[in-house]
Amino acid sequence: MDIEEKLLKLIKSKKKGILQNELWKAAKIDSSKCSRILARLEKEGKISREPSDRTYLIKLAKEKKEKTKNFRLLLIGDMFSPCTGCALECVPEQCATLSDWVCRLEQ
Numbered sequence: 627m628d629i630e631e632k633l634l635k636l637i638k639s640k641k642k643g644i645l646q647n648e649l650w651k652a653a654k655i656d657s658s659k660c661s662r663i664l665a666r667l668e669k670e671g672k673i674s675r676e677p678s679d680r681t682y683l684i685k686l687a688k689e690k691k692e693k694t695k696n697f698r699l700l701l702i703g704d705m706f707s708p709c710t711g712c713a714l715e716c717v718p719e720q721c722a723t724l725s726d727w728v729c730r731l732e733q
């Protein structure tokens with residue numbers, strides 16, 4: 627396990643975060659090396675650093691959750707809108723495809 631992995635593992639083990647001055651001692655590395663690695667990890671978005679007294683509170687960065695796409699918004703009942711992905715020149719009032727789809731919704 628390299629030192630970066632070791633630091634991440636230590637950070638992960640503390641749910642409320644770990645103070646930077648505790649972290650470098652726990653990892654058995656000097657403070658400046660720890661600081662350089664943490665700056666890199668922060669830049670990569672893997673951790674966050676919040677000022678705390680005269681040191682930093684280090685936490686794992688929250689994973690960005692991808693927004694779940696609600697494809698049900700494209701449906702009326704179980705029917706998919708004909709307009710989705712349509713490349714036709716659009717005049718909805720005159721569109722037979724749309725009219726057919728709307729008529730089938732009423733069935």
Ligand code: SF4
Nearest residue numbers: 708709712716721724
């Ligand atoms: S109304 Fe008709 S032409 Fe317009 S986007 Fe929908 S399906 Fe396509």
